[in-house]
Amino acid sequence: MLDTKNVKSKAGEFLTCHQEEAKLIRQANDLLTTYSNEATSESIEKLNAALPKIRDKITEQTDTQAGIIAEYAASEVEEVHKSFLDTVLAKDAAGLRPLFDKLLSQTALAEGVDEIFKYRFLSYVLQSCKFTTGEGRFRELMGVLGDRQFVVDKINYTGPKAGLADPDTDNPKSEKTNPRDKVADAKLLKDSSGNLAEFIKAKRVVNEPRTANPKRTEIRNATVLMDSSLKLLPVYYGLTGEKEVLAFTSPLFTAIHHELGHVVNSLKGQGGRKADKYMPDEAELFWLTDQEELQNISLDQYSDKAFSDELKLPERIAHGAFTSFDYATPELNEQFLQQDLKKWDQKTYKLEELRSGLLRKIKSVASKDWRPYTVSGEKPTGLQKISAVLTTLQTTRKGVLEQLAQVRNLAKASHENPSSTRTKTTSKFYEVVTAMKFGSPEDLIAADDALARAWSPLSPSQDPEPGLFTEEEVERVEASGRNPNVLTEFPRLPGE
Numbered sequence: 236m237l238d239t240k241n242v243k244s245k246a247g248e249f250l251t252c253h254q255e256e257a258k259l260i261r262q263a264n265d266l267l268t269t270y271s272n273e274a275t276s277e278s279i280e281k282l283n284a285a286l287p288k289i290r291d292k293i294t295e296q297t298d299t300q301a302g303i304i305a306e307y308a309a310s311e312v313e314e315v316h317k318s319f320l321d322t323v324l325a326k327d328a329a330g331l332r333p334l335f336d337k338l339l340s341q342t343a344l345a346e347g348v349d350e351i352f353k354y355r356f357l358s359y360v361l362q363s364c365k366f367t368t369g370e371g372r373f374r375e376l377m378g379v380l381g382d383r384q385f386v387v388d389k390i391n392y393t394g395p396k397a398g399l400a401d402p403d404t405d406n407p408k409s410e411k412t413n414p415r416d417k418v419a420d421a422k423l424l425k426d427s428s429g430n431l432a433e434f435i436k437a438k439r440v441v442n443e444p445r446t447a448n449p450k451r452t453e454i455r456n457a458t459v460l461m462d463s464s465l466k467l468l469p470v471y472y473g474l475t476g477e478k479e480v481l482a483f484t485s486p487l488f489t490a491i492h493h494e495l496g497h498v499v500n501s502l503k504g505q506g507g508r509k510a511d512k513y514m515p516d517e518a519e520l521f522w523l524t525d526q527e528e529l530q531n532i533s534l535d536q537y538s539d540k541a542f543s544d545e546l547k548l549p550e551r552i553a554h555g556a557f558t559s560f561d562y563a564t565p566e567l568n569e570q571f572l573q574q575d576l577k578k579w580d581q582k583t584y585k586l587e588e589l590r591s592g593l594l595r596k597i598k599s600v601a602s603k604d605w606r607p608y609t610v611s612g613e614k615p616t617g618l619q620k621i622s623a624v625l626t627t628l629q630t631t632r633k634g635v636l637e638q639l640a641q642v643r644n645l646a647k648a649s650h651e652n653p654s655s656t657r658t659k660t661t662s663k664f665y666e667v668v669t670a671m672k673f674g675s676p677e678d679l680i681a682a683d684d685a686l687a688r689a690w691s692p693l694s695p696s697q698d699p700e701p702g703l704f705t706e707e708e709v710e711r712v713e714a715s716g717r718n719p720n721v722l723t724e725f726p727r728l729p730g731e
């Protein structure tokens with residue numbers, strides 16, 4: 236049990252576990268980043284070899300922390316509680332202590348549930364309070380909890396989850412009364428060019444009313460379901476500042492933070508309406524599921540986004556941007572991960588898609604028959620090198636970027652080394668590729684466009700491969716093929 240003599244060292248031990256977990260999360264995220272950049276069988280093997288150990292070490296920290304919270308609960312000495320919370324929260328916790336102790340006294344166990352789950356829950360809540368976002372939500376929760384109990388129950392495999400203890404009776408009283416404006420959502424998504432991340436950004440600026448349910452005061456107990464397998468490591472898909480999709484994990488106290496958001500919204504009578512959930516036939520908006528998750532993950536003052544900003548983690552894209560490494564999923568599946576990374580790229584900034592598309596387009600142009608447009612009747616050396624580099628196209632993010640850079644370097648070397656016999660077409664190709672940038676969607680679209688324009692007088696009689704060129708480009712090439720004047724510069728003689 237905690238007493239005045241050991242309380243400081245026990246609080247120190249609690250903090251050491253917290254920091255050890257942060258270190259383990261960083262290790263897992265380094266591996267997940269490597270995998271996101273190099274989605275190969277080799278990196279998935281490394282990931283699957285390391286993650287179970289990392290998860291189990293995290294579980295050890297959690298269990299030690301839960302044990303210390305159990306000791307805290309067993310002590311009724313105010314001085315001990317004060318000293319413990321001040322140390323763990325690294326500040327004068329005079330304002331938070333009565334709230335934490337109130338939650339402790341109102342946390343109950345469902346029948347047959349082991350005590351450890353109660354203390355794990357409280358340990359997660361306390362750790363969240365070390366951060367502005369977590370403390371904000373905890374204060375909000377305690378402001379609406381009233382005399383209700385928090386019933387800790389268990390859930391198999393996945394988790395955690397939280398909500399109302401009697402959902403059948405109380406959920407309808409917890410939903411806001413004004414319906415979702417699906418027409419406005421559809422328009423906003425269209426205005427965001429179908430990009431879910433841009434849609435969410437735009438949504439943040441719209442201040443939508445959330446009319447509280449008048450029956451919210453009748454709501455009874457809340458509940459939290461804790462993972463009973465003790466084998467969970469969540470994997471989310473988020474976006475980096477560079478708009479690339481990244482798989483990442485986050486401490487489980489942030490998952491509890493998320494769940495508490497649902498409880499807060501419910502007790503405020505402002506939960507999302509079940510009737511408003513998007514269904515699979517509602518296209519892209521389905522990925523944002525219900526208004527409740529959108530609010531909780533991306534829009535709320537204390538959203539997951541606010542928390543991940545504070546923890547310097549990527550921003551989770553949407554509710555469905557999640558897979559888990561749990562009891563039922565002993566290892567991450569390479570195929571599923573790759574599909575997920577691709578899927579979230581396509582639903583947001585399409586960086587991977589644009590880079591691969593550009594690479595295929597450069598290859599298509601470089602491997603065309605250049606002989607009619609050269610003086611010697613032979614393919615220019617720089618183009619030969621570029622074609623050779625592109626014989627096998629890379630597929631991973633890192634590989635595609637490396638290949639693009641390689642091609643640009645070759646083009647640059649030729650561009651900076653002019654030849655008196657080089658035709659305008661060849662010069663233009665080197666010039667355009669040398670100027671390409673691959674970092675942002677805007678740069679990639681500009682590169683693609685510049686190449687299309689430079690390419691159009693080439694090989695007009697050959698059919699452009701479908702899918703690589705837009706209809707407009709194909710038309711332009713066909714038109715130039717019908718008009719010999721467009722091609723007046725080819726072939727030509729040196730010095731002309």
Ligand SMILES: [Zn+2]
Nearest residue numbers: 493497528531
């Ligand atoms: Zn949720």
